[in-house]
């Protein structure tokens with residue numbers, strides 16, 4: 001989608017700091033990190049949210065989760081712990097409507113989230 005920020009990042013039209021890449025997924029650093037490790041994982045194809053991705057392309061959803069585990073290991077937070085979050089919709093503060101999995105780690109995190 002031409003007006004989608006994360007489609008443009010996947011296409012290389014908007015710069016990003018790459019972390020990992022597969023044929024169908026891309027992982028890059030969040031530009032406003034909320035933890036020492038804050039990575040966004042996206043499918044290369046556009047889906048608005050996690051449910052839409054899971055219904056339309058379940059294998060890609062599984063790959064996204066597998067890649068999240070690999071990112072956590074690569075960046076040294078697999079053992080200390082990390083949080084995976086799909087913000088979905090306005091009240092969850094989803095600001096980019098291209099499904100993205102937040103991976104946060106490197107500090108203790110409270111629960112419930114704000």
Ligand code: AMP
Pocket residue numbers: 005014016029030031032033040086087093094095096097
């Ligand atoms: P959400 O609020 O769940 O939609 O998350 C969107 C995330 O995208 C936020 O954490 C932003 O900091 C992040 N973000 C926005 N623009 C960029 C960008 N150009 N590169 C990397 N991350 C971005």
